[in-house]
Amino acid sequence: MQKDLLHRYIFDNLDVRGELVQLQQTFQEIIGNHDYPDAVQALLGELLVATSLLTATLKFEGEIAVQLQGDGPVKYAVINGDHQQNMRGIARLQDDVDGSSIQELLGQGYMVLTITPIKGERYQGIVPLTKPTLAECLEMYFEQSEQLQTRLWLATSTQSEHAKASGLLLQVLPVDQAKSKEDFKHLEALTDTIKAEEMLNLDAHTVLTRLYHEDNPKLFEPQHIQYRCGCSREKTIDALVNVGMDALLEDIAQHGEVKISCHYCLTDYRFNEQDVRAIFN
Numbered sequence: 001m002q003k004d005l006l007h008r009y010i011f012d013n014l015d016v017r018g019e020l021v022q023l024q025q026t027f028q029e030i031i032g033n034h035d036y037p038d039a040v041q042a043l044l045g046e047l048l049v050a051t052s053l054l055t056a057t058l059k060f061e062g063e064i065a066v067q068l069q070g071d072g073p074v075k076y077a078v079i080n081g082d083h084q085q086n087m088r089g090i091a092r093l094q095d096d097v098d099g100s101s102i103q104e105l106l107g108q109g110y111m112v113l114t115i116t117p118i119k120g121e122r123y124q125g126i127v128p129l130t131k132p133t134l135a136e137c138l139e140m141y142f143e144q145s146e147q148l149q150t151r152l153w154l155a156t157s158t159q160s161e162h163a164k165a166s167g168l169l170l171q172v173l174p175v176d177q178a179k180s181k182e183d184f185k186h187l188e189a190l191t192d193t194i195k196a197e198e199m200l201n202l203d204a205h206t207v208l209t210r211l212y213h214e215d216n217p218k219l220f221e222p223q224h225i226q227y228r229c230g231c232s233r234e235k236t237i238d239a240l241v242n243v244g245m246d247a248l249l250e251d252i253a254q255h256g257e258v259k260i261s262c263h264y265c266l267t268d269y270r271f272n273e274q275d276v277r278a279i280f281n
């Protein structure tokens, strides 16, 4: 079955739209080499799915970052995505993890959603992490900031090389309120019957047919989702220019080289004296 796809769907006579995301490779690359505890892998999986679902609601080209921050064992976790479904992410721990609820992981904290269009103003939305699941925290965000009734179903499996993450989103269309509310209730009840294993393991068509066969879901062409860090030697050089040549040469005299590591993908960028002199010439 084909993984790492975002499916969008609508219905003939119902004023609700839906999205289904299924991820494997992208998720595995985000958690790969980082040695996160299981509960943190699962949190990043849910955050990844949620970011992908949210990215699909953007009506313009740009980037979105969904960040959780708190005073618990997980200091922060973030996934960055863009309208082409390029994803990267990271979590930072400050203590041993015990438990898997949002409060057990993040303690007292916030979810910060930052939307950065290529053209136009940056938008930031903040909601407190007062619900036990990420899905509920996001539903609260939609209720407060978009005033659009929205439900999310998120599922992850962190079994070694078979790590998978999946999610569903339903959202009312901003049309006739009474009708869309009824339609939403109907589809919400159907979607509530989905099991995590089904979301993770069945192909998209089977999932949607199983849930909505009587309501005729219409699928759009799916969009590919991929891991892409976006770091580069060029961008690292831009950052080094701000440090200044003298400070860099001093560092090289002490350590033999300047080494900059990307926090996201753990790539090392190394510079010797010759490299540094070339940058400033």
Ligand SMILES: [Zn+2]
Pocket (backbone or CB within 6 Å): 229, 230, 231, 232, 262, 263, 264, 265, 266, 267
């Ligand atoms: Zn990187």
